[in-house]
Structures are given as structure tokens and as C-alpha cells.
Amino acid sequence: MIKVSTERDLRLDLFRGLALWLIFLDHIPSNAVSWITIRNYGFSDATEIFVFISGYTAAFVYGRAMQAHGFVVAAARVLKRAWQIYVAHVFLFAIYLAEIAYVANSFENPLYTEEMGMLDFMKNPDVTIMQALLLKFKPVNMDVLPLYIMLLLWFAPILWLLLRAPSAALIVSAGFYALMWRFDWNLPAYPSGTWVFNPFAWQLLFVFGAWCALGGAQRLARWINSRVTIGLAVAYLVFAFSIAMTWYFPRLGAFVPKFVGEAIYPIDQTNLDVLRILHFLSLALITIWFVPRDWPALKSRAFWPAIVCGQHSLGIFCLGVFLSFAGHFVFTEVSNRVLTHVIVSALGIVIMVAAAALISWYRVIERQGPGPRPPSSKPGYAGGEA
Secondary structure, eight states: OOOOOOOOOHHHHHHHHHHHHHHHHHHSTTOGGGGGSGGGSSSOOHHHHHHHHHHHHHHHHHHHHHHHHOHHHHHHHHHHHHHHHHHHHHHHHHHHHHHHHHHHHHTTOTHHHHHTTOHHHHHOHHHHHHHHHTTOOOOTTOOHHHHHHHHHHTHHHHHHHHHHOHHHHHHHHHHHHHHHHHHTOOOBOSSSSBOSSOHHHHHHHHHHHHHIIIIIHHHTHHHHTOHHHHHHHHHHHHHHHHHHHHHHOGGGGGGSOHHHHHHHOSOOTTTTOHHHHHHHHHHHHHHHHHSOTTOGGGGSTTTHHHHHHHTTHHHHHHHHHHHHHHHHHHHHHTOOOHHHHHHHHHHHHHHHHHHHHHHHHHHHHHHTSSSOOOGGGOOOTTTSOO
């Protein structure tokens, strides 16, 4: 059986924190500052970063528990985490709903409910609440946590297989991904359609993250450190950037051969298109090349704000969703100038950092309480929450 390392990797906290910031910026409609996020310059976005790192950290946290206490105890802890995220999702839904309804009624602007996907709730609140509890009804910007819940619900058996036959586990995951494309699998949404993030597809990136955490990264070290591989990654990023520019400057589309367009479109986010996976992997390879695990700057104050957000990802993600609508409200009712966009975006990130710092402070206080700290209350071994 694979031995799970417990050494903390601050890169996971750093890039998950940065992903949370990017998601917040992207969630504010028409936010000029969102032009700095990666989704505008390639095929993938911050969601891939978040899901991959979540799988990576989950393998560290629950892999150690499975080795120490067995499958049943580890599975119970995974399900407990899924329940915690479900409770957070329901709590966020209630606050988000109250926020949108209050603003829409106070400013007599029903477009808020339509823009945020709340129109069906206003028409049939009883049915919609039940569908929300079943994770079928999800307002705009609330699709990530249900995906995470579904990924955790089946993670215990795949983790068991990862610890014993990691290659077989990865093949099983890839098989589900292939079958999803073959049979068009997805979960139903309310009032119509399917999930924005198809769990049958996104599980591949989650499991690949877990596979990398449990020795896969070491097995790929020869390729990761190869200049040829890095060169291919850079070439692919340049290709993706060139294609992305045609979305904003249509005249550039004339330079893209017709067969290329026919081959790559549509680039499906819902079903995690292969082009998105390759774009994320290219970014990851180059990041690993420039940011080694022992990079001294990771412990500097400059990166602390992102790292502390990454260490408390669940609460900070929920706060980011709430703040994103607040930013939309400011742009609509107060000012839509670029300077306002910058101020609101920066203030939102400052609030997220302050909240994460407060959570860290509370946890330090709790650890200093009377009596020894139970071993089960340790934070995620790989960095932050699972």
C-alpha cells in the first residue's frame, strides 16, 4: 500500500487561495477587473485549479485516515466532510436568496432575480426550496459546492483503490469520463437542463489530483522536469491564447484554419472538455517549473494573504459568492466606472483575507484551550481544508 506523506505543501494553499480570488472576480457580472483572470486567455479557468487541488488535499487528509484507521472510519470522515459542505451550501443558499430578494424589492428592480437565476423561486418557492435541498436548483454562482459534494460522496471507494492500485483507479476514473461522453451522462437540474458542472466529467480532474498526491507526481517527475514537456506546454498555452483572442477580436479568426475551428469547438465547460484539461495541465507544469515545493518566498508575507484564504477555502468561497452579488449591486445602483470596479474588487479580496485571518486566529485560540488537542482535529496535512 502507498504510504501517504504528511509534509505540508504551501503551494496548495497559495494557488487555492488565488483560485478563490479569481472565482470571486469572475462571479461579478461585467467586472472590468476580471480581465486579469485566466479564463480570458485560454481554455480553462479557476474552477480547474480549485477541483484539482481539492482532490490533491483530500487524498492527503483521508488517505492518512484510511491507512491509520481503515476504510470505514475514513469513509465516515469523508461523508462527514460532504455533510459539512452540504450544510454550508444550504446556509449560503438562504443568505444569497435573502440578499438578492432584499435588493430586488428595495430597489424595485426584478431583473436581479432573473439575472441571478432566482425567478423560479419567486414563482414557486415551496417546490424550488425542495429542489434546492436536492441540489437540483442552483442559483447563478452556486454550482461549485454541489459538485464538490458529489465528488466526495464517491471518493472513499476510489481512495481505497488509489492506495492499492493507483493506476487502476485512474483508469476507472477515465472510464467514467469516457462513458459520460459516450452516453451523455449528467444529473438533472431544476427547472430544466442539467448540472453546469457535470460530476461524471469533473471527477476525472479530482481523482487525477488525488492520484498525483499519492505518488503520481513522483512517477511523472521525469516528464514534469523535461524541457521538451515544458516546451510543449508553452506551445499549447500560446495556441490557446491565440484562439482566445479571436473571441474578443473576431478579425483574428480569419487566421485560424477552418479545420482547426471544426476540431476544437465547442470547448465544453460542463463536460470538462479535453482542451480545458490540457490547458490546465500546461499551466500546472509551468507553475511547478517556476515554483518549487521548497521555494523560500512561499513563507514570505507577500503570499500570506492568498495562503490563508486557501487554508480556509470553504468559508472563503461562500463569502466570495455573497460579496460577488454585493459587487454587482454596487455596479448597478451606485457606479459602473472602471475605478469603482477596481475598488470593489480590491475591497472584496481584502474582506476575504480578513475573514480567513479571523478564522485562523479563532483556531489558534481553540488550540490553546484547556486540555490536550485531539489528534483528529489537525488541519489538512497537504495544506488547508480538504
